[in-house]
Amino acid sequence: MKKFFTIFLLYAQHALEYKARSFVWFFVILIDVGVYLLYWRGVLLGPQAGAIWTLPKAISYYLLLLVAGTFLQVHIEEEVAFEDIQYGRLSQYLLRPFSYLGFKFFQELPWRIMQGGFGLITLVGISVLTRRVEVTFHPEMVLPVISIILSAFILCFFYKMIVGIIAFWTIDYSGLQNIQAIIYILFSGILIPLHLLPEAIRGFALAQPIAYTLYYPVLAVQGVFSQEVLWRVLGTQWMWIALLYGLYRIMWIRGLRQFTAVGQ
Amino acid sequence: MVISVSHLVKNYSVHKKDPGFMGSVRSLFHRKYETVSAVNDVSFKIDEGELVGFIGPNGAGKTTTLKCLSGLLYPTLGSVSVLGYTPFERNHAYLRRIALVMGQKNQLWWDLPAAETFLLNKEIYGIGDLEYKARVSELTELLEAEEMINVPVRKLSLGERMKMELIASLIHTPEVLFLDEPTIGLDVVMQKKMRDFVAAYNKLHHSTILLTSHYMEDVRQLARRVIIIDHGKKMYDGALDNLVKKYAKHKLISVVFETYVPPDKLSLIGELVSYSFPKAVIRVKRSASNIAAAQLLQEFPVDDLNIEESDIEDVIRDVFTGSSGKA
Numbered sequence: 001m002k003k004f005f006t007i008f009l010l011y012a013q014h015a016l017e018y019k020a021r022s023f024v025w026f027f028v029i030l031i032d033v034g035v036y037l038l039y040w041r042g043v044l045l046g047p048q049a050g051a052i053w054t055l056p057k058a059i060s061y062y063l064l065l066l067v068a069g070t071f072l073q074v075h076i077e078e079e080v081a082f083e084d085i086q087y088g089r090l091s092q093y094l095l096r097p098f099s100y101l102g103f104k105f106f107q108e109l110p111w112r113i114m115q116g117g118f119g120l121i122t123l124v125g126i127s128v129l130t131r132r133v134e135v136t137f138h139p140e141m142v143l144p145v146i147s148i149i150l151s152a153f154i155l156c157f158f159y160k161m162i163v164g165i166i167a168f169w170t171i172d173y174s175g176l177q178n179i180q181a182i183i184y185i186l187f188s189g190i191l192i193p194l195h196l197l198p199e200a201i202r203g204f205a206l207a208q209p210i211a212y213t214l215y216y217p218v219l220a221v222q223g224v225f226s227q228e229v230l231w232r233v234l235g236t237q238w239m240w241i242a243l244l245y246g247l248y249r250i251m252w253i254r255g256l257r258q259f260t261a262v263g264q
Numbered sequence: 265m266v267i268s269v270s271h272l273v274k275n276y277s278v279h280k281k282d283p284g285f286m287g288s289v290r291s292l293f294h295r296k297y298e299t300v301s302a303v304n305d306v307s308f309k310i311d312e313g314e315l316v317g318f319i320g321p322n323g324a325g326k327t328t329t330l331k332c333l334s335g336l337l338y339p340t341l342g343s344v345s346v347l348g349y350t351p352f353e354r355n356h357a358y359l360r361r362i363a364l365v366m367g368q369k370n371q372l373w374w375d376l377p378a379a380e381t382f383l384l385n386k387e388i389y390g391i392g393d394l395e396y397k398a399r400v401s402e403l404t405e406l407l408e409a410e411e412m413i414n415v416p417v418r419k420l421s422l423g424e425r426m427k428m429e430l431i432a433s434l435i436h437t438p439e440v441l442f443l444d445e446p447t448i449g450l451d452v453v454m455q456k457k458m459r460d461f462v463a464a465y466n467k468l469h470h471s472t473i474l475l476t477s478h479y480m481e482d483v484r485q486l487a488r489r490v491i492i493i494d495h496g497k498k499m500y501d502g503a504l505d506n507l508v509k510k511y512a513k514h515k516l517i518s519v520v521f522e523t524y525v526p527p528d529k530l531s532l533i534g535e536l537v538s539y540s541f542p543k544a545v546i547r548v549k550r551s552a553s554n555i556a557a558a559q560l561l562q563e564f565p566v567d568d569l570n571i572e573e574s575d576i577e578d579v580i581r582d583v584f585t586g587s588s589g590k591a
Contacts, residue, residue, distance in 0.1 A: 013288040097356035
């Protein structure tokens, strides 16, 4: 019996050492439940929202979200955190005369194009089969919409790079990454359109940068916005890009002082 | 002067926890940190074209020093200058003139041939087509690796991968090369090839090379000058030959006997290292080696006798044990 108690104490030490991770897993469940509560609240108590979100619009929204998610949702943060920072592969980049940021940007691009292609084929296939996808097309809106899509990718890239380089300061990155993933799903509009969120958090949800990586680009492609709003969305995206780039630079410079090039 | 290190200090802050469950509970409220000094007040200078052996036991601070020199780590204190640059500023002009090769890690793409990494480095370092071809040709010839550059890296042996790694790191012809355990894990044949290559490269390009290795043969074959570091402190900096004279406490007397001599009698002269009649090797105190040799010649039927310096590895072991306070 004593050996089992010893095992228990050993893992109790482990849990205490990784207390942040324990909290994160509790937080994951809490947020999961919270998101579904928000969703049903939106569906049951939001008659106005219900009027705006017809079935074809909802189908279009989620199908466009699928394409946007594959094209625009950057997945660089885990590689930056685990392989580059925690396993020390960053050394190989730091020793050569080029920009790490630039390298990562062009490293991610082919993956987005390929996965986005799959998403696009799926969208076209379902559109043809169901004829329920509604996209309003105005020639004068092509330029701002394309600009919003490209800017969304750049914005998402900076956001994910910031998430990745947090690994300079923590050894328990996986817990943090899980929280980030949930926050991203919630505030990018992947689970529910942000306009369906309760009023108390809707304002924040629509203003924060994650919304500009997926939610606004999808609405822009759907043709929901006027030309004036489109340009405003684009301007806000670039404001966030500038802010996130500044934040990234500060974190990068400070983080490098923490970097120990472990294992390299 | 190509490399100048002055009073370099690199400290790390390490979390310490008391053992057991209660230690974890205490650590929850009062987290204790301890400063570990990886490099402690190390200074040296290296001239252009020098090939210097940088040696020390595990955890001595060799790799940390190399990382500070190549710009990967910020020193806690002290100053470092390489080619007139401050390494940790990672100026691109500086990075174009150096390379750090680590024996245990690589920059190659696992699923692609090494040639793809060479091409990427060609673009990164802005090397022209003709120059690139000439360099790849020179390096593959020196390393006898012409056939391997188009084979996926995952299909290469450890030695072959090391060759590719060297080519990738040297494609821009760095003036300063930091080699961290370049022969680790390689068989003796491949170790020799690597040593020959490093010597040839140093001679051909007059590049400055700082080499760390656990294999004394690497250092013995390549470096005339060695810097010994232990527990973050510099123990010795000078010619390899002088190291033996300065630190060797013993000499080895190699004797060939005409007739059999009982080993217990030889043990009276000094420490009997080996005895397989007719040859015996006896370790004696350096200061008493002449007396011991005379005693052997007078008292035993000696056919041949030689007094030799201790093996370099033994000498270095003496330096390390002396520094750690062990007898």
